[in-house]
Amino acid sequence: MTKARQNKEFRESELKAKQRSREQIDTKQKERKSTLKAKTKARQNKEFRESELKAKQRSREELETKQKERKSTLKAKIKARQRKEYCDLEIEMKRLLRKNPLQLEKERLKKQENRKVHRQMERCRDKLSKATKRKTFALVDHERLLNKKRHIGCTIDESIVKFHARVANGPIYACSCCHQTWFRKSVVQLDKAHITLESRQLCTDLTSVDGKQWLCSTCLASLKEEKVPKLSVKNGMLWPKKPEVLNLHPLEERLISQRIPFMQIRELPRGGQLSAKGNIVNVPVDIQPTINALPRQVDEHVTIAVKLKKRLSHKSSCFSENIRPKVVLKALKWLMENSELYKSENIKIDETWEKRITEANDELITELTGSSRSKDDRDSEEASDDFCEISADDGTQGNTDTLVDDTDFDTNKIYVFAPGENQKPISLYEDKDAEYLCFPSIFCGQRRLDNEKRHKNVHYSDIAKWGIEKC
Numbered sequence: 001m002t003k004a005r006q007n008k009e010f011r012e013s014e015l016k017a018k019q020r021s022r023e024q025i026d027t028k029q030k031e032r033k034s035t036l037k038a039k040t041k042a043r044q045n046k047e048f049r050e051s052e053l054k055a056k057q058r059s060r061e062e063l064e065t066k067q068k069e070r071k072s073t074l075k076a077k078i079k080a081r082q083r084k085e086y087c088d089l090e091i092e093m094k095r096l097l098r099k100n101p102l103q104l105e106k107e108r109l110k111k112q113e114n115r116k117v118h119r120q121m122e123r124c125r126d127k128l129s130k131a132t133k134r135k136t137f138a139l140v141d142h143e144r145l146l147n148k149k150r151h152i153g154c155t156i157d158e159s160i161v162k163f164h165a166r167v168a169n170g171p172i173y174a175c176s177c178c179h180q181t182w183f184r185k186s187v188v189q190l191d192k193a194h195i196t197l198e199s200r201q202l203c204t205d206l207t208s209v210d211g212k213q214w215l216c217s218t219c220l221a222s223l224k225e226e227k228v229p230k231l232s233v234k235n236g237m238l239w240p241k242k243p244e245v246l247n248l249h250p251l252e253e254r255l256i257s258q259r260i261p262f263m264q265i266r267e268l269p270r271g272g273q274l275s276a277k278g279n280i281v282n283v284p285v286d287i288q289p290t291i292n293a294l295p296r297q298v299d300e301h302v303t304i305a306v307k308l309k310k311r312l313s314h315k316s317s318c319f320s321e322n323i324r325p326k327v328v329l330k331a332l333k334w335l336m337e338n339s340e341l342y343k344s345e346n347i348k349i350d351e352t353w354e355k356r357i358t359e360a361n362d363e364l365i366t367e368l369t370g371s372s373r374s375k376d377d378r379d380s381e382e383a384s385d386d387f388c389e390i391s392a393d394d395g396t397q398g399n400t401d402t403l404v405d406d407t408d409f410d411t412n413k414i415y416v417f418a419p420g421e422n423q424k425p426i427s428l429y430e431d432k433d434a435e436y437l438c439f440p441s442i443f444c445g446q447r448r449l450d451n452e453k454r455h456k457n458v459h460y461s462d463i464a465k466w467g468i469e470k471c
């Protein structure tokens, strides 16, 4: 178009066409005005008015005659239908017509329309009658009583049976859309849910009870409106996949986390749930000295006793447990390789220690026996290695199942760490990554998705609720 407009002739022809159309509109308006004027003038004449009235009456009469005709044809049909031959003929005609798919579709649409109108009318009628009835308190009470009976049961025995049936299964129904677990009453089968195919694509293939896909009522409500459910997997609400190396015990996780959240956790009087009491102090930690101080052992089943203190001078410790140094170092190495939060910290792990210890052991054995052993020998030796169990006398808890009978280091030695000593606590509101740095075994060193990358914004309170339900 822009190229064509550069041509002068094209521009002129365009202008002329526009002018012509404007002239046409003007002439039409002029015509309308003139006809109106002529009509108003003509209506001043009595004869013209009378002729106009007569024409209107004629059209009305035509309608009346049409209605009369319809009535007479109906009557004739009713009369004719009393004869069996006519009925048979009519049925045959209908049968022939129904062979035409277009006719069938027409009939279906007509029926659908009729049903819609009928239902709407019924609904309105029911609403009105219920509203008027509910003004009397007796009916409201009666309805409440009926609901109660349906829900709880009429007798005490019935109530007990209903209660047992309800609590027989815990929240074991996993929603295939949000992956949260629910009780039976909160879920419906995905196959029976009335949702569109597009909404169905927002669900995952997750199956739970009876190998079926279930859908919670919250997700169902959103899917019915063809919206992405707020807490659904498709909205980025998913835990990162936890690798085997991050299966750590609590104190092992503390040693490699970059923040230590000091808090008081107490068991609630009933229900066995835990609650935090008082403030949470978020202390940044430098992992490097702890990692350097950990003893290097080849066997991952070797454990050492560790105490975590607020200060080294304190007598009491916050946490004491037996930990597996090799597992801790492996987990840290994985985080250093895969997590952006750890890569930026520049933590150095001495990776040659394993090789050095193996070589030193080999040399020692060669000196003693005068023969070198192969890798397979080492493996079989490790597998058949007897170990003695030493219970922790100092009240340490945790993985005490395997202890060392290595001559190189003292098994009764307790390693004391105070990584948070002389560190200044950071407010949880200022420290954006505190959560991920505190619990590397939950978040695997990965940040949660930002709201900008989600289909729908998720508030932090919803995330917290979602996290509790999943845990």
Ligand SMILES: [Zn+2]
Residues within 6 Å of the ligand: 175, 176, 177, 178, 179, 180, 215, 216, 217, 218, 219, 220
């Ligand atoms: Zn759900």
